[in-house]
Amino acid sequence: MIEFREVEKRYPNGFLALNQINLQIEQAEFVAIIGLSGAGKSTLLRCINKMHDITGGSLSVDSVDVQQLKGKGIRKLRRNIGMIFQSFNLVTRVSVLKNVLVSFVPNMPFWRKMLGIFTKEEKLKALMALDQVGILDKAYVRVDQLSGGQQQRVALARTLAQNPSIILADEPVASLDPVTAKQVMEDFKRINQEFNMTIIINIHHVELALAYATRVIGVRSGEIVFDGRACEVDEEILSYIYNNSEGRGANNHAMEAAIPEKNGIA
Amino acid sequence: MQWKLLSQKKMVLPNDKEVLEKRSIMPLMLLILLLLTFLSIRITGFSIEVIVNRISQFFVIIQQMIPPNWTYLSKLWQPLFDTIKMSLFGSVLGAICALPISMLAATNITKNRWITMSCKFILSLLRTLPTLIVALIATFIFGLGTMAGTIAIFLFTIAYVGKLLYEQIESVDMKAYEAMCSMGLTTIQAFRYAIMPQILPNYLSTSLFCFEGNVRYASILGYVGAGGIGLLLNESLGWRSYANVGMILLMLVCTVFIIETTSEYLRKKLM
Amino acid sequence: MNAIDKQLQLQPNRRMSYIMTIFILSILFVWSVSTIHFENVSLNGTKIAKNILVGLLNPDWSLIFNVSTGGIPYLLIETMAIAFLGTIVGALLAIPLAFLSASNIMPKPIAFVVRLLLIIIRTIPAIVYGLMFIRVTGPGPFAGVLTMSLTSIGMLSKLYVDVIEDLDKSVLESMEAIGCTLMEKIRFGIWPQLTALLLSIVIYRFDMNLRDATVLGLVGAGGIGAPLIFAMNAYKWSEVGAILLGLILLILVVEFVSNRIRTKLVRG
Missing domain, CATH: 3.40.50.300 (P-loop containing nucleotide triphosphate hydrolases)
Structure with missing residues (x-):
C-alpha cells in the first residue's frame, strides 16, 4: 500500500x-x-x-x-518498484535480452557483475519476461532495430523481470x-x-486512461x-482538471527546467 | 556470417518454448586480441623494464630543447615559407585536379564501368602510399628540393579529396541533374548547374581540411630531401643541437595552430 | 521600371566577396608557384622513373617469398606489430587524458593545459619522436612502438571526448529506478554504449598508424621503411618494386578489413 x-x-x-x-x-x-x-x-x-x-x-x-x-x-x-519511461531508456546498442538482464544486476555477486556473466536461470527468467510481453522472438535483436512499441515492451519486460x-x-x-x-x-x-x-x-x-484504469486521479x-x-469521470470533471488557470504558464517552464537537474548520473 | 558457424545453444523455457541462444563473440575476440598483443610484444621486443629504466633519456632531450635557440629563428623563415608554399600549391592544384577525376569515378555521372573502376582503383592506390615515401621516390625523379615535396603533396591531395568527393557525388540528389540533361545540357554543363551547388561547400571544406593536414606532412618531407623546414630538422637532429630542434618545433606548432584555427573557422562558415 | 527589373536589382550582391576570395587565393597561389622548378629534373629523372615502373612490374620475387627475417613477409608483419602495439598502448594512455581534457568533467584551467599539450604532441612529426625514442631503446621496432603510441594519443583522446559527450544518458535514469549503484550504472549503462564506438575509433587509428609505421624505418625505428630506403639508395629497383608491392597490398587489405569491421561495429 x-x-x-x-x-x-x-x-x-x-x-x-x-x-x-x-x-x-x-x-x-x-x-x-x-x-x-x-x-x-x-x-x-x-x-x-x-x-x-x-x-x-x-x-x-x-x-x-x-x-x-x-x-x-x-x-x-x-x-x-518498477519504472517505465516515455523515452524507453534502453541501451540501444546491445541486444534485447541484455537490456532485460540488467534488472538482475543489483543482486549479482561482484565478480559476475564486472564480467557481465549471467546464469542460465537469470537468462530463462529474462526470456520468460520477454514472452509475457510477446516479443520472445526478438531476444537477440539489437534494440535500435526495433519499433517504438517493441522498445517500450522491452522496457516493460525489463521491469517484469525485476518482479x-x-x-x-x-x-x-x-x-x-x-x-x-x-x-x-x-x-x-x-x-x-x-x-x-x-x-x-x-x-x-x-x-486511454478511462478505458484501462480502474481509478483516476486528476492533478492540477x-x-x-x-x-x-x-x-465516474465526466465532461465536467475533465474540464475542471484541465481548466487552464491563469498565471500558471510561466511557472511551468521553471519546473521543466528543474527536472533535468535531478536526472543526472548521480 | 562467421558467428553462424559457432554452435547455437538451445534454451527451453518453463512453458516449453524454445529459443536459440546466440553465443557471444566477445571472449573469442578478446582471446585473439591478447594473442596478437603477445605476438607483437615478441616481435617488437617491447619491454616495460627498458622504458622504466631509460625513459629519463627522453626527457633529457626535451630538457635540451628548452629553452629553444632564438637566434636560430632568423634562418627558419625561408624554409618555413617553403613548407607552407609546398602544401598550399600542392593542395590547391590537387583539389582542382580531384574534381574531374572524381567525376569520372562517380558511377552516377560516368556510365562506363571500366572508367569508374579504374579511376577508383588509381585513387585508392595513390592513397595507400605514405606521403613521405612518395616524396622519397619523387626526389629520385625530380631531384632534391621543393618540387619533389610539392608533387608528393599534390598526389596525396588528389587521392584524399578525390575519394571523399566521389563518395559525395554518388550520394547526391540526381533529380535536378536528370532534368537538366533532358533540357539538352551536356554532361559537364548539367554537372556544373545541378551537382556543383550541392557538393561545393563540402568540397571546399574537405580541401581546407586536407590543406591543414598537408602542412603537417610537409614539415617532415625535408627529411628525405624534399625541401622545406624538415631539411633543417634533419640537420639539427643529426648534429644533436636540440635547442635548434626545439626552436623548429616551436615554430611548427605555432604555424600549424594558426593554420588550423583559421581553417576551422572558415570550414564552420562554409557549413 | 517594371517588376522584373526591380527583381533583378534585388539579386544578392555577393560578387564582391567572391572576387575577394578568388583574388586572395590567386595571390597565395602565385606566391607559392616558386616551389616548382624543373632545373633539377635531368634526363636521369625520367630514366629513374622508368626504372621504378619496371621494378614494380618485375619485382624481386625471391624477396617476396623469403620467409627469413630479411624477407618482405616478416618486414610487413613487423610493421603491423609496431602499428598494432603502438595503437593499443596509445589507446590505453588516451583514456585518462580524454577525461582530463573534457571541460565538462575537469576544471577549466586543467582541461585547457591538457588540450594544449595534446595539440603540441599531435603537431610534432612522428620522425622526431622516433629519433628521440631511439636514444631510449636503441634502434629497432621497440622505438617505433613508443613513437606510434605517443602520436596516437592526441587524436584518440579528442575522439574519445566526443564519444563520451554524445552518450545517451537516459538509460541511467531507468537504471537508477531499478536500484543500481553508480558502478553498476557505468558497467551496464555506459560501457556497452562505449565499447563499439571506442573500438571503431581505435581500429581507424590502427589503419593510420600502419601507414605511419612504414615511414618510421627511415629513421631506424623498425618496419619496412629502412629496407626500402636502402634499396633505393642502392638503385636496386626490383627490390624497391617488391617492397612497394607488398606495402600497397598490405595497406589495401588492412583498409578493406578495418572498414568492414567498423561498419559492422557501428551499425550492428
Whole structure:
C-alpha cells in the first residue's frame, strides 16, 4: 500500500510542485494520473521511489517511510518498484535480452557483475519476461532495430523481470502511435490482473486512461482535484482538471527546467 | 556470417518454448586480441623494464630543447615559407585536379564501368602510399628540393579529396541533374548547374581540411630531401643541437595552430 | 521600371566577396608557384622513373617469398606489430587524458593545459619522436612502438571526448529506478554504449598508424621503411618494386578489413 500524508514538494528554485497531497493506493490497483503538463504528475510519481525527495509531509510504501531511507535502503525500495519511461531508456546498442538482464544486476555477486556473466536461470527468467510481453522472438535483436512499441515492451519486460509489486509508468505511451499505445496499455492491464501488481500511470490520453484504469486521479497545480473510479469521470470533471488557470504558464517552464537537474548520473 | 558457424545453444523455457541462444563473440575476440598483443610484444621486443629504466633519456632531450635557440629563428623563415608554399600549391592544384577525376569515378555521372573502376582503383592506390615515401621516390625523379615535396603533396591531395568527393557525388540528389540533361545540357554543363551547388561547400571544406593536414606532412618531407623546414630538422637532429630542434618545433606548432584555427573557422562558415 | 527589373536589382550582391576570395587565393597561389622548378629534373629523372615502373612490374620475387627475417613477409608483419602495439598502448594512455581534457568533467584551467599539450604532441612529426625514442631503446621496432603510441594519443583522446559527450544518458535514469549503484550504472549503462564506438575509433587509428609505421624505418625505428630506403639508395629497383608491392597490398587489405569491421561495429 502506498500512502501520501500531507506531502509537499518544493523545488530549490522555490516552485511548489506538490501541495498537500493525501492519497492511499491499495495493492493491485490500476491508477491513472491525468492533468496538464507541468501540473505535477511526474513529480508525484517520482516521489514514490524517491527519484525526487519530498520536502514536507510523509510518504510510505508498504509501511516503510520512504523519507527515512538512504543509499542501500533506497536501492532496496527501488528493487521492488518498477519504472517505465516515455523515452524507453534502453541501451540501444546491445541486444534485447541484455537490456532485460540488467534488472538482475543489483543482486549479482561482484565478480559476475564486472564480467557481465549471467546464469542460465537469470537468462530463462529474462526470456520468460520477454514472452509475457510477446516479443520472445526478438531476444537477440539489437534494440535500435526495433519499433517504438517493441522498445517500450522491452522496457516493460525489463521491469517484469525485476518482479516488482508496484510499476510506475511515466507517460509510457506518449511517443507511440495510437494503435501501439493501445497494445501497450493492454499489456499493462494484463500484468495488473495476472500478477496483482499495482500500476500507477501518468498519461496524457484521457480516453486511454478511462478505458484501462480502474481509478483516476486528476492533478492540477500540484493538488489533487479529483480522485475516483474511471466510470465516474465526466465532461465536467475533465474540464475542471484541465481548466487552464491563469498565471500558471510561466511557472511551468521553471519546473521543466528543474527536472533535468535531478536526472543526472548521480 | 562467421558467428553462424559457432554452435547455437538451445534454451527451453518453463512453458516449453524454445529459443536459440546466440553465443557471444566477445571472449573469442578478446582471446585473439591478447594473442596478437603477445605476438607483437615478441616481435617488437617491447619491454616495460627498458622504458622504466631509460625513459629519463627522453626527457633529457626535451630538457635540451628548452629553452629553444632564438637566434636560430632568423634562418627558419625561408624554409618555413617553403613548407607552407609546398602544401598550399600542392593542395590547391590537387583539389582542382580531384574534381574531374572524381567525376569520372562517380558511377552516377560516368556510365562506363571500366572508367569508374579504374579511376577508383588509381585513387585508392595513390592513397595507400605514405606521403613521405612518395616524396622519397619523387626526389629520385625530380631531384632534391621543393618540387619533389610539392608533387608528393599534390598526389596525396588528389587521392584524399578525390575519394571523399566521389563518395559525395554518388550520394547526391540526381533529380535536378536528370532534368537538366533532358533540357539538352551536356554532361559537364548539367554537372556544373545541378551537382556543383550541392557538393561545393563540402568540397571546399574537405580541401581546407586536407590543406591543414598537408602542412603537417610537409614539415617532415625535408627529411628525405624534399625541401622545406624538415631539411633543417634533419640537420639539427643529426648534429644533436636540440635547442635548434626545439626552436623548429616551436615554430611548427605555432604555424600549424594558426593554420588550423583559421581553417576551422572558415570550414564552420562554409557549413 | 517594371517588376522584373526591380527583381533583378534585388539579386544578392555577393560578387564582391567572391572576387575577394578568388583574388586572395590567386595571390597565395602565385606566391607559392616558386616551389616548382624543373632545373633539377635531368634526363636521369625520367630514366629513374622508368626504372621504378619496371621494378614494380618485375619485382624481386625471391624477396617476396623469403620467409627469413630479411624477407618482405616478416618486414610487413613487423610493421603491423609496431602499428598494432603502438595503437593499443596509445589507446590505453588516451583514456585518462580524454577525461582530463573534457571541460565538462575537469576544471577549466586543467582541461585547457591538457588540450594544449595534446595539440603540441599531435603537431610534432612522428620522425622526431622516433629519433628521440631511439636514444631510449636503441634502434629497432621497440622505438617505433613508443613513437606510434605517443602520436596516437592526441587524436584518440579528442575522439574519445566526443564519444563520451554524445552518450545517451537516459538509460541511467531507468537504471537508477531499478536500484543500481553508480558502478553498476557505468558497467551496464555506459560501457556497452562505449565499447563499439571506442573500438571503431581505435581500429581507424590502427589503419593510420600502419601507414605511419612504414615511414618510421627511415629513421631506424623498425618496419619496412629502412629496407626500402636502402634499396633505393642502392638503385636496386626490383627490390624497391617488391617492397612497394607488398606495402600497397598490405595497406589495401588492412583498409578493406578495418572498414568492414567498423561498419559492422557501428551499425550492428
